[in-house]
Amino acid sequence: MGQVVLKGINKFYDSVHAVVDVNLQIRDKEFVVFVGPSGCGKTTTLRMIAGLEAISSGDISIDGNVVNDLAPMDRDIAMVFQNYALYPHMSVYDNMAFGLKMRKFEKAEIDKRVREAADILGIGDYLKRKPRQLSGGQRQRVALGRAIVRHPRVFLFDEPLSNLDAKLRVQMRVELKKLHLRLGTTAIYVTHDQVEAMTLGDRVVVMKDGLVQQVGEPLELYNQPANKFVAGFIGSPAMNFANVTVTEANGSLLAENSGLRIKLPDETAQRLRGHVGREVTLGVRPEDLTVAGAADADRPCFDAVIEVVEQLGSEILLDMKVGDGVMVASIEPTVRVKVRDKLRLAMRPSRLHVFDAKTETAI
Amino acid sequence: MPQAPRPRLRLLEDERWLALVLLVPTMVLLGMFIAYPFVRGILLSVTNSRVGVPGEFVGLANFYKIFNDGIFRTSVYNTFVYTGVTTVFKLSLGLWLAMLLNRNFRGKAFTRAFILLPFIIPTVLSTFAWKWMFDPTFSVLNWLLYHFGLITGRINWLGDPDLAMISIIIVNIWRGVPFFAISLLAGLQTISPELNEAAAIDGARPWQRFWHITWPLLLPVTMVVVLFSVIQTFADFQIVYVMTGGGPANATHLFATYAYQIGIGTGLLSEGAAISLAMFPILFLVVIIQLLYIRRVEVR
Numbered sequence: 001m002g003q004v005v006l007k008g009i010n011k012f013y014d015s016v017h018a019v020v021d022v023n024l025q026i027r028d029k030e031f032v033v034f035v036g037p038s039g040c041g042k043t044t045t046l047r048m049i050a051g052l053e054a055i056s057s058g059d060i061s062i063d064g065n066v067v068n069d070l071a072p073m074d075r076d077i078a079m080v081f082q083n084y085a086l087y088p089h090m091s092v093y094d095n096m097a098f099g100l101k102m103r104k105f106e107k108a109e110i111d112k113r114v115r116e117a118a119d120i121l122g123i124g125d126y127l128k129r130k131p132r133q134l135s136g137g138q139r140q141r142v143a144l145g146r147a148i149v150r151h152p153r154v155f156l157f158d159e160p161l162s163n164l165d166a167k168l169r170v171q172m173r174v175e176l177k178k179l180h181l182r183l184g185t186t187a188i189y190v191t192h193d194q195v196e197a198m199t200l201g202d203r204v205v206v207m208k209d210g211l212v213q214q215v216g217e218p219l220e221l222y223n224q225p226a227n228k229f230v231a232g233f234i235g236s237p238a239m240n241f242a243n244v245t246v247t248e249a250n251g252s253l254l255a256e257n258s259g260l261r262i263k264l265p266d267e268t269a270q271r272l273r274g275h276v277g278r279e280v281t282l283g284v285r286p287e288d289l290t291v292a293g294a295a296d297a298d299r300p301c302f303d304a305v306i307e308v309v310e311q312l313g314s315e316i317l318l319d320m321k322v323g324d325g326v327m328v329a330s331i332e333p334t335v336r337v338k339v340r341d342k343l344r345l346a347m348r349p350s351r352l353h354v355f356d357a358k359t360e361t362a363i
Numbered sequence: 364m365p366q367a368p369r370p371r372l373r374l375l376e377d378e379r380w381l382a383l384v385l386l387v388p389t390m391v392l393l394g395m396f397i398a399y400p401f402v403r404g405i406l407l408s409v410t411n412s413r414v415g416v417p418g419e420f421v422g423l424a425n426f427y428k429i430f431n432d433g434i435f436r437t438s439v440y441n442t443f444v445y446t447g448v449t450t451v452f453k454l455s456l457g458l459w460l461a462m463l464l465n466r467n468f469r470g471k472a473f474t475r476a477f478i479l480l481p482f483i484i485p486t487v488l489s490t491f492a493w494k495w496m497f498d499p500t501f502s503v504l505n506w507l508l509y510h511f512g513l514i515t516g517r518i519n520w521l522g523d524p525d526l527a528m529i530s531i532i533i534v535n536i537w538r539g540v541p542f543f544a545i546s547l548l549a550g551l552q553t554i555s556p557e558l559n560e561a562a563a564i565d566g567a568r569p570w571q572r573f574w575h576i577t578w579p580l581l582l583p584v585t586m587v588v589v590l591f592s593v594i595q596t597f598a599d600f601q602i603v604y605v606m607t608g609g610g611p612a613n614a615t616h617l618f619a620t621y622a623y624q625i626g627i628g629t630g631l632l633s634e635g636a637a638i639s640l641a642m643f644p645i646l647f648l649v650v651i652i653q654l655l656y657i658r659r660v661e662v663r
Contacts, residue, residue, distance in 0.1 A: 052560050073566040085557035089579045098575070099565035146565070 001063045002153035002186030003028045004049065009058035011044050011210075018044050020210040022058075026188065031180050033189045033201035036233070041210035042190045043158055049188060050079050050156050062153060073102075078147035079156040083163065084139045086131040086146075092118075093127040096145045103150075110149075117145040120179070137168045144176075148183065157189040161196065173199055194234050198222070206230050228360040231283050231353055237317060239283045240327040243357060246275045255282055255300075259323010262300035265349030271363050272354060280363065283353035286317065289329040289345045296346035304329075306341045318343075407636040414630035425637035435638060438616040441528065442642075445617060446596045449535045453592060454585070456536065457543020462577075464544065465551045475548070482541040490605040493534045497521050497606070524614035527607050531615055534602050543588055550584030551577070583657055590653045597646055618642045 004026040011019035019041040026032050034042035047053040049060055051072035059066050067075050078099070086095050093114055100110040118124040121141040131139055140160060147155055160176075161169045177200055180187055191197055197204045198218040206213040206221065206229070214226040225231035231239045244255035246264075253269040253276065255262050260282075264272065272280065292301045304320035304327065311333075318329045318337065329345055337343065354363045374380050408425055412418025429435045464475055481489060496503050497520035508514045521527045554577060562572045600619040603609060609616040609624055616624070618638060626635015 050560075050564060052563070072560070072564045073568075077564065079561070079564050081557050081561060083555065083557060085555065085561040087558060087562075087576060098562070098567075102562075102566035102571060146561075150565075 001028050003063050004154055004186065004188065005059075005061045006045070006049070007059040007061070009045065009048060009060065010056045011041070011048060011053065012056045018210050019048070022212055024205065024212070024215065026186060028186055029184045031187045031189065031200060031202045032205060033191060033197040033203075034205045034207060035191055035194055035197035035201075036207035036213075038192060039209075040207040042192075042205075042207050045207075046156055046158055046188060046190045049154075050077060051075050076153045077156055078150045078152040078154075079158065080143045080147050080160045082159040084131070084143040086139055086142055088131055091128050091130060092123065092134070092142050092145075095131065095142055096149050099146065099150050113149045113151075114145075117149045120148070120182070121145050136164050137172065140164060140172060144179070148179070148185075151185075153186065155185050155187040157187065157191075159191055160189075162191070162193070169196075176200060195236065198234065204234075206233060208233075224362070225353065226362055228281060228283070228355040228362075231355070231362075235285055237286045237328045237330065239285050239353070240289075241355075242282045242322070242325055242327070243279055244282050245279050246272050246277065248276050255280075257323060257325075259321075259325065260302050262302055262347070265300065265352065267350065268352045268354060275363070279357040281355040281357050281360070283355060284327075284347050284351065286328045286330040288348040288351040289327070289331070290348070291331055291335055292344040292346040299346040299349055300352070301344055301346045304343050304345055306337055306339055306343060309337060309339060320345075404636045404640055407633050408640050410633045412633045414632060418633060421633075425634050426641070429634060429637055429641065434613045434616060435621065435641075437613065438618055438621040438638075439641075441615060442597060442617045444528070445532060445535065445599070446593055448532050449539060449596055450589060450592055452532075452536045453539040453543045454589060456540045457588075458547050458585075460540065460544035461547035461551055462573075464548050475545070478544055479541045481538050482545075486538060486601045487605055489538065490534060490602050493530075493537075494521075494606055497530050521607055522611055524611055527611060527615045531603050531606050534606065535596065535599065538602070539592060539596070542592065546588045547581065547584060550581045553584075554580050586653055586657045590650065590657075593649055593653075594646060597649075598642060 004024075006022050006024040006026075009019055009022040010017070022041075022045060024032075034045060036042050044053060048055050051067065051070060055068055060068060062075060062077070087098065090098065096114045096117060097110050100113060105113075114127070115124070118127060121144055123138060123141045123145060126134060126138060126142075131142065134142065140163075143160065157176075161172050164172060173196060180200075189196075189200060197206075198221075201218055203215060204218055204221055205215045208229050214221060214230045216224075221230060221234045225234060225239075228241065232241070242257060242260055244257045244260060247254045247256055253264045253272055255264055290296070292299070302322060304318075304322045306318050306320050307326070308319035310317035310319070314333060315330045316333055316335065316337070318331060320327050320329060320343070331337075355361065356363055375384065409420060409422060410418035411421045411424070460478065464471070464478065468474075495501060499505075499517060499519045499522060502517070502520060504520070505514070505517050508518070518526065520530050558576050558580070559572050562576050567575060598619050599617060600623065603615055603617055603620045604623070607615045609620045613621075618641070622635045622638035624635075625631050625638060629635075
């Protein structure tokens with residue numbers, strides 16, 4: 001079992017309110033990712049679950065028992081640190097065995113578990129080496145090994161991949177996912193990388209300034225962001241935003257600003273009935289923009305001037321000037337475009353996001 | 364066209380000559396203040412020279428003489444006790460202090476600077492203050508103990524051979540702890556706090572974390588600090604000279620103070636040199652053993 005419940009968790013550092021009233025139920029076997037920019041309170045939350053940081057108010061319970069006042073060792077959790085935190089003077093074997101030795105396991109059982117974990121992680125050949133004789137990826141595996149030999153209720157990961165190079169990071173990401181499928185242990189994972197969050201998480205918790213912005217499955221966050229921050233944070237390249245004024249003409253709604261004048265599709269218009277004459281923020285993802293053809297006459301279209309063309313092979317990213325603002329579009333790699341070209345682009349009508357210009361929440 | 368540099372400057376462009384030129388100041392200093400006195404000491408110790416008498420070569424007669432000298436034997440014994448006892452206390456107190464100072468608290472920087480005071484004050488000055496505190500008549504220690512009702516008469520701190528030894532040991536510990544504390548604190552700060560957190564999650568209790576994580580990682584620093592301290596304590600002079608002058612009845616002499624008393628006080632230069640030199644093989648051995656050990660620890 002490994003069910004973690006956070007109830008009204010707060011953390012104050014002197015006058016700084018680092019974590020604000022976090023409520024969350026993490027189910028057994030679930031992989032939950034906390035994601036957000038640095039200083040958003042995600043690591044502090046994780047450290048409070050680990051017991052490395054005191055809780056200012058609220059309750060944390062694991063499998064129904066409140067663990068607020070339990071020492072880290074009594075919470076039956078294992079943690080993987082950003083810098084691995086391997087004991088430099090111990091061999092790989094001893095690093096993995098340390099937690100079991102401290103818990104007074106039989107020698108034979110320790111040996112069995114260490115070798116089992118080493119097998120799973122493919123580090124069986126390095127058991128006698130010291131951490132500094134290993135590469136970054138190997139150290140990361142040892143850190144994982146140290147966590148899994150313990151068979152804890154919950155794994156805690158504090159940005160475990162951020163010290164690896166890009167290629168290795170992608171590889172380890174896949175292995176982490178496989179490992180979780182294989183072990184089925186509840187995992188709480190902290191990262192600032194939204195791609196890691198999307199790919200690893202069963203559910204993702206987006207945080208900013210100590211506040212939870214949205215909790216949901218990855219696609220839910222992508223398709224229905226609760227506010228402008230989540231919309232901009234999830235997805236790469238980031239969503240385009242334009243502040244527009246909603247106007248009414250001939251019974252249909254228009255969104256206008258200096259360079260944009262588009263007819264809002266019915267579904268969006270429904271939601272904006274009450275906002276006529278007011279300013280809202282329009283959001284559209286780069287991948288939801290296409291070069292407008294004859295068939296797109298009834299789609300919301302606009303004109304743009306290309307400023308930068310980024311060829312990625314599988315797609316082309318266009319940095320464009322639209323009126324006074326800029327937008328990014330991701331288009332088919334077969335389209336021939338060059339800098340300073342004028343282009344007419346169409347939006348996928350069902351993929352239009354609208355946010356309140358002041359509160360930034362989704363409308 | 365640029366002018367070719369003059370020949371003398373060109374000579375310095377040759378790395379061998381440049382190295383020699385750069386080494387000369389150090390070599391001169393080491394030669395004048397360490398090698399020359401050392402060699403002179405050896406030469407002196409095999410003569411029978413006294414103040415005003417150049418002396419003749421007498422072989423190892425001086426060494427033979429001092430090894431049969433009861434006071435010399437006491438000084439050797441004292442030096443070992445003095446070094447051993449103070450090092451154990453300085454290390455344990457210094458480590459304890461370093462661990463306390465390594466925590467976060469208000470006024471941390473101030474406290475760290477304050478701790479260094481015994482180390483900064485000139486030893487002779489602070490030792491005089493201690494001498495007053497141990498004075499048979501004016502002792503503030505006696506006054507305190509008396510008023511707390513722990514003693515009824517005066518304790519003659521520096522008049523009793525054992526108490527005098529304990530007194531100089533206390534002063535040496537007091538003076539040496541800051542060096543241990545600050546050096547070990549510097550060592551502690553190189554140990555990532557994450558290691559202790561990882562160990563805490565792994566189930567290690569505080570003393571287990573100290574024993575399995577902090578102590579082994581601090582060991583190289585500890586060895587260097589102990590090495591320095593042993594060398595300095597072994598050859599200590601000032602504290603004993605000021606506090607007891609080697610008394611009462613030569614009971615607290617160390618190598619250095621006895622060598623001074625014989626060589627300068629009595630004027631038997633060659634015998635004094637022999638006493639000083641007797642320290643050398645022991646210290647040499649200590650240094651070799653510890654350096655080998657440090658290397659082994661660092662290779663791990």
